[in-house]
Amino acid sequence: MNGEENNRVQIRQRPRLPDFLQSVNLKYVKLGYHYLISHLLTLCLIPLMSVIVVEASRLSLDDVHQLWLQLQYNLVSFIVFSVVLVFGSTVYIMTRPRSVYLLDYSCYLPPSHLKVKYHQFMEHSKLTGDFDESSLEFQRKILERSGLGEETCVPEAMHYLPPRPSMAAAREEAEQVMFGALDKLFANTNVKPRDIGILVVNCSLFNPTPSLSAMIINKYKLRGNIRSFNLGGMGCSAGVIAIDLAKDMLQVHRNSYAVVVSTENITQNWYFGNKKSMLIPNCLFRVGGAAVLLSNRSVDRRRSKYKLVHVVRTHCGANDKAFKCVYQEQDDNGKTGVSLSKDLMAIAGGALKTNITTLGPLVLPISEQILFFVTLVAKKLFNAKIKPYIPDFKLAFDHFCIHAGGRAVIDELEKNLQLLPVHAEASRMTLHRFGNTSSSSIWYELAYTEAKGRMRKGNRVWQIAFGSGFKCNSAVWVALRNVKPSPNNPWEDCIHRYPVQLNL
Secondary structure (H helix, E strand, C coil): CHHHHHHHHHHHHCCCCCCHHHHCCHHHHHHHHHHHHHCHHHHHHHHHHHHHHHHHHCCCHHHHHHHHHHHHHCHHHHHHHHHHHHHHHHHHHHHCCCCCEEEEEEECCCCHHHECCHHHHHHHHHHHCCCCHHHHHHHHHHHHHHCCCCCCECCHHHHCCCCCCCHHHHHHHHHHHHHHHHHHHHHHHCCCHHHEEEEEEECCCCCCCCCHHHHHHHHHCCCCCCEEEEECCCHHHHHHHHHHHHHHHHHHCCCCEEEEEEECCCHHHCCCCCCHHHHHHHHHECCCEEEEEEECCHHHHHHCCEEEEEEEEEECCCCHHHHHCEEEEECCCCCEEEEECCCHHHHHHHHHHHHHHHHHHHHCCHHHHHHHHHHHHHHHHHCCCCCCCCCCHHHCCCEEEECCCCHHHHHHHHHHCCCCHHHHHHHHHHHHHHCECHHHHHHHHHHHHHHCCCCCCCCEEEEEEEECCCEEEEEEEEECCCCCCCCCCCCCCCHHHCCCCCCC
């Protein structure tokens, strides 16, 4: 019996062939495939260049002399070819798109006395007397699930009892945010305000007369021939739209600086009613803004942080549901607010799909495009039960700045794009520390990445934002150097505490 048991043990312990799927990490197989396809042209050219070098080394002096004589006999053809080459090169250089550089940007850091904790927010909402018990409970639940921390800020007017949402208070909020960001931007870049040739300001819900752009021109005494634009009503994705407009203007006007200011105004847009869909913005939106300095001057490349690579804009406004999913209106009692539709996430998903369908071919490596195309063809031709291949955008981008519109938005993008937690970290931490600052949130996220010391030369950044209309817009940047945080980075006093553990 003992002999039989020993034989059984030996049989059980006999080495087996390794399971390939378990012994090989398929991630590395995919990376190898990606590297092979991406460098396929180079790998094909190496043998060709080797043959040319070998053949050139075999040429004797007589062969070189004969080649020179042939060129002399065809002098006219040679001159014509040279002229065409020089002319074509000149035309290309003169008409090619001008590079747009980001010298620096600055995010507004609200003063500490504007911070509002959960219990302060709820107590204040109760004491105003405008909300019934059901609305107060709804706001409490939204806050608990929002992903916002205890240091987000609301404007001065909202700290009073009762609140004082006047035009003067709204102007004061706009001035504090815009001028606060611009003062730091001009100080960090040593660019004089009168050197600015293009100004683009975006703010969705506050559009006074004179405009916000005129307020900036008056404050900094900008020159009289400045090209100024004021974008209103375009939602949280308007920051990318403003960058796109500035880029187009820099293609026309040589040797120019452009300033983009992205902000939102809360003072006159707080909702004091009891309609649930209109209460959500009260819980999410907070004070914030950013100023960005762009240039098309080649001499500015060496001191710039980033170069703009692509801007892709998607507008779904032709669809009625998409058009009304973020909608400013009055409730039954005549109180104005912004209503968020229950279809918002589905509409945002559709807009994202359209946007990345356009963006993908511009940024994805050829390896991912081939995999996507082959899967699509197999599904169409053979009607196979094959899941659509989701391109790996992690191969195209090193950093992701997802608009901090709310925890649900970040969750959905992280899931649908198959991102790792570290890729959504900047967005989640921005939402936690500053709340939803609308169109400027993508700049707080970029500042977070810099403050963490993660931005390296050649890294690609994807800024993606959603906004009313409904719109999904993307901007792609490439780092021109190892980027360090600028002075007065909004995270410099708290970056050591982040990332924090969130209850998701």
